[in-house]
Amino acid sequence: MLTLFHYPMNAGSRFIRLLLTEYSVPFTLIEETPWVRRREFLQLNPAGSVPVLLAESDQPVAGTMTICEYIDETRGSMSRDKRLMPSDVFGRAEARRLTSWYLDKCENEVTRHMVRERVTRPLMPTEKGGGSPDAGALRAARSNITQHLKYTNYLAGTRNWLSGDKLTIADLAAGATLSILDYLGELDWSGHEAAREWYARVKSRPSFRPLLQERVRGLPPSAHYADPDF
Amino acid sequence: MLTLFHYPMNAGSRFIRLLLTEYSVPFTLIEETPWVRRREFLQLNPAGSVPVLLAESDQPVAGTMTICEYIDETRGSMSRDKRLMPSDVFGRAEARRLTSWYLDKCENEVTRHMVRERVTRPLMPTEKGGGSPDAGALRAARSNITQHLKYTNYLAGTRNWLSGDKLTIADLAAGATLSILDYLGELDWSGHEAAREWYARVKSRPSFRPLLQERVRGLPPSAHYADPDF
Structure with a gap:
């Protein structure tokens, strides 16, 4: 299962949660407190920002638009009329x-x-x-x-x-x-x-x-x- | 020919100029002064920011990453080993x-x-x-x-x-x-x-x-x- 490191009042985190749910992708949530620069989290994303998606084989995908494009490439583009990106x-x-x-x-x-x-x-x-x-x-x-x-x-x-x-x-x-x-x-x-x-x-x-x-x-x-x- | 609205000391503008040149796409440059909110320019990009690409049929494509993905979709993905996006x-x-x-x-x-x-x-x-x-x-x-x-x-x-x-x-x-x-x-x-x-x-x-x-x-x-x- 995918894991999303997020902060509840962060717009990018909310956006990725909505995207994953719209595509019926199951995921686990881990909350990151923005001002605590947790060492393990910095190894996943040296920028220290949320959201970060731990994708297949625990590969980290960091940053809102990067995750959005990743989800489109791996889920959206196979979703036909349910794709959340226009086709043109x-x-x-x-x-x-x-x-x-x-x-x-x-x-x-x-x-x-x-x-x-x-x-x-x-x-x-x-x-x-x-x-x-x-x-x-x-x-x-x-x-x-x-x-x-x-x-x-x-x-x-x-x-x-x-x-x-x-x-x-x-x-x-x-x-x-x-x-x-x-x-x-x-x-x-x-x-x-x-x-x-x-x-x-x-x-x-x-x-x-x-x-x-x-x-x-x-x-x-x-x-x-x-x-x-x- | 494509037209790029840019500001010379703006990193996103420089990035798009490099991208277009690497793909040998000819383009015309128009300089936008950041603090002058020119009416015609705001119609192309209500955000008022550079870069903006006037693409085929004068369709405006606004924002650095949006232009970058547009160039990859219309040029990069056909460029085989010269593509500036990894294939995986x-x-x-x-x-x-x-x-x-x-x-x-x-x-x-x-x-x-x-x-x-x-x-x-x-x-x-x-x-x-x-x-x-x-x-x-x-x-x-x-x-x-x-x-x-x-x-x-x-x-x-x-x-x-x-x-x-x-x-x-x-x-x-x-x-x-x-x-x-x-x-x-x-x-x-x-x-x-x-x-x-x-x-x-x-x-x-x-x-x-x-x-x-x-x-x-x-x-x-x-x-x-x-x-x-x-």
């Missing part, structure tokens, strides 16, 4: 562009700052940089959220799924990212009806269920987090 | 992991800070954030350089090319990144002989020549920048 070259480029929008651009502008300040910093020991959230960092991250919600609303309003007619990796990447911000109650869905309707469809998929049931200790989710008809 | 699935995962090491990890820890403080900020108008380099940001970026040079030295000392026996996208990504830091005189090669020997091999490739001939106005390169036997 420009369709794949569009799905990859949007996947990177959420997992790189939104991550760097919003998600990782939000998770660091609100989730990990309060749990970290002081000597590793733990403590109260940095109000300035939180404000900067919050000021960037609206453009990502607006862009999601634009995509959802002009297409059936975010990258086109069919569900692709882009929907799972966006869902993984937005589910973290939604847990933290940082998304104001009002005025973004197309995005809300799209997100309701994504989060009602069976692959989403395990994510919606998880809780961060001491930090309850927003009231509507696990409700598919929010 | 774990080889590809390793080449992608290392490509992301330089274009994401090193970019976020070193390259983009260095380029912002030393190249773009002095050229930017004050109202866009231009001015003198931020000494703190420079110091932080510099303190991270050694680990990347050390890791490159480790890879070059244990393998023929960075990701294995053959030249791959990983060597071009690392070369693109290190060539920017080398231009700026930020790399201390002493004590990193394996990395130096590998970099001399990469930079003596014909695909590298146009990069080595370019100059940033008002900012001459380090003395050995264009010298293959530095």
Whole structure:
């Protein structure tokens, strides 16, 4: 069985869990605490970041997009109409562009700052940089959220799924990212009806269920987090 | 002919130029100034970032890894032993992991800070954030350089090319990144002989020549920048 080293409030980790579940690949989860640079984990991924997939013959595959391409090459490309990558070259480029929008651009502008300040910093020991959230960092991250919600609303309003007619990796990447911000109650869905309707469809998929049931200790989710008809 | 929107001191842009040249794909270059959010360019890539490739039928392909996969799918996979992606699935995962090491990890820890403080900020108008380099940001970026040079030295000392026996996208990504830091005189090669020997091999490739001939106005390169036997 495959093993995924992950962190529950990391968008890339959530994305890979969704991908594996959509392809019905069984896997075991091992949680890595981001600020503990565990020696055995660094041997699997010298970058020290999650997610890392321990694949066949315990070969480590490290990094979100690297794992995503690996899963497409070994599972997706044999899945015919269930493949989560479009079958044409420009369709794949569009799905990859949007996947990177959420997992790189939104991550760097919003998600990782939000998770660091609100989730990990309060749990970290002081000597590793733990403590109260940095109000300035939180404000900067919050000021960037609206453009990502607006862009999601634009995509959802002009297409059936975010990258086109069919569900692709882009929907799972966006869902993984937005589910973290939604847990933290940082998304104001009002005025973004197309995005809300799209997100309701994504989060009602069976692959989403395990994510919606998880809780961060001491930090309850927003009231509507696990409700598919929010 | 394909068109590449690029910025000369952007590692992703340099990487795609190397890739296209290695595959003998002719292309036209259009320089995008990072702080000018040109309306026509934003229509090609709403993220506003370089590189963007205008591919066949003027279809925009945006984002470094998205363009890299597009080039592999449309050129590389037909190039047999000249393909810059390993032919086995774990080889590809390793080449992608290392490509992301330089274009994401090193970019976020070193390259983009260095380029912002030393190249773009002095050229930017004050109202866009231009001015003198931020000494703190420079110091932080510099303190991270050694680990990347050390890791490159480790890879070059244990393998023929960075990701294995053959030249791959990983060597071009690392070369693109290190060539920017080398231009700026930020790399201390002493004590990193394996990395130096590998970099001399990469930079003596014909695909590298146009990069080595370019100059940033008002900012001459380090003395050995264009010298293959530095």
